Amino acid sequence: MLEALGLTDDEAELYVALVRSGPCRADRLPGLSRIRFGQLGAALEGLSAKGLLTRTEDAPARLIASPPEVVGEVLLLRRLNELHTARAAMGRLADEYRGSAQDGPGRASVEFTPTAAVAQRADQIQRRASKEVMIFDMPPYASAAADGTALGNSCEMDRLAAGVRYRTVYDRLAIEQDGGLERIGRYIAAGEEARATHRLPMKLLIVDREMGIVPALADGPEQPNGSALIYPSPLLDGLIGLFEQTWSAALSLDPAVDQGERREPEIDESEARLLTLLLSGMTDAVIARQLGVGRRTVLRKARGLMDRAGVATRMQLGWYAARHGWLGESG
Incomplete structure (x- = not known):
């Protein structure tokens, strides 16, 4: 979590341990699960350089963690400044990158x-x-x-x-x-x-x-x-x-979308989905596979919609559905 502020994994673990334990002697550090002995010195130096740790002049030295509410805000602002600087640099590089793709001046579209x-x-x-x-x-x-x-x-x-x-x-x-x-x-x-x-x-x-x-x-x-x-x-x-x-x-394709005020007869969600697929130009076999039903079921339901609309062809069904708001407005 603290790595986002620019700390290494070792520095983050050591700082959390010192915050929880309070000031302690350098030769009595709290239990650390992951930091190897050879890496401990680097973690201590890193925390000191970032202002997260104070070492006293005693022998052996005592280690005191800086207050998180103080130093955390400083590190956060520093990190934000670095990100803004990096973003500006990437923007300049992007201009150069796009400009290099053309012979003439200006930005390539x-x-x-x-x-x-x-x-x-x-x-x-x-x-x-x-x-x-x-x-x-x-x-x-x-x-x-x-x-x-x-x-x-x-x-x-x-x-x-x-x-x-x-x-x-x-x-x-x-x-x-x-x-x-x-x-x-x-x-x-x-x-x-x-x-x-x-x-x-x-x-x-x-x-x-x-x-x-x-x-x-x-x-x-x-x-x-x-x-x-x-x-x-x-x-x-x-x-x-x-x-x-x-x-x-x-x-x-969303049967739940607000379809506005409809004229009777209305159609339910499954019928709206079937009608959408029919009007999208799919074959009955493909519609059956997508809906997980048999081809005869598709034919029967399509015939039922045509009967309710009082039309003889699927083209007429599409015209009727649009005119009577069965699938909602397209705008």
């Missing part, structure tokens, strides 16, 4: 990221998020199992817990993956706002409307060749506009 670094870069820019992350989710995935299914986004769970808003539009192919709906359900339960569409134009991740990442090139349909990191520019503005337009037209 696009930076190429090799395939091997894509997953790491996506994780890093998400951890910068303080307000909102916008995602187009579709395969292939940088972090995937041997069969190509997504391994999940643990960073999203952390940022959702920190209060960052996540809005994700899922391509039909993402939902059709084995366990796809279950994976999305975990994100929704954690606070993600999720919608679905039949076909997305590309993979996309935008953080705080200040930085985005999209695929750069492709050797084949399943072999993405790196990504492009997009900085503030008209290009990023265009990608934000594309996301918002796609988001507005997509169907909600």
Whole structure:
């Protein structure tokens, strides 16, 4: 815990022991579980240099721990100053890094990221998020199992817990993956706002409307060749506009979302989920697998919704559902 203030493990253990024991002679140190004898001298010198320890002139010397409420505040402020200095230095390096990627003056708005670094870069820019992350989710995935299914986004769970808003539009192919709906359900339960569409134009991740990442090139349909990191520019503005337009037209995947005032007849949660998958363009077999039911059950429930809406085709069912607010507003 005290290591965050710049103490080594040995210094932290020794300081805690001295605080708890009170002043003691140097040859009668309190029991220490981990510090080797050869490292004890270095720990004592380190604590003295940081102002956490006073040694008297007696022989043998007495060791007195400095009051935590006094010295702790000093160390904390010193650490904060170091972090601010380091942040400023990293900012200057970032300008140099982006500037080195172009021939002319000024800051490049696009930076190429090799395939091997894509997953790491996506994780890093998400951890910068303080307000909102916008995602187009579709395969292939940088972090995937041997069969190509997504391994999940643990960073999203952390940022959702920190209060960052996540809005994700899922391509039909993402939902059709084995366990796809279950994976999305975990994100929704954690606070993600999720919608679905039949076909997305590309993979996309935008953080705080200040930085985005999209695929750069492709050797084949399943072999993405790196990504492009997009900085503030008209290009990023265009990608934000594309996301918002796609988001507005997509169907909600969260049956619990506020759907506003509906006209009768209403549909329950399971029917709303079925209808969402139907209107996303999935086949009956895929829907059955995602919902864990038989294909005949899907056909029967779909037929029941059509009967209740008084329509003859699924296209008419989609029109009716939108007109009568069965799946809520898309805006």
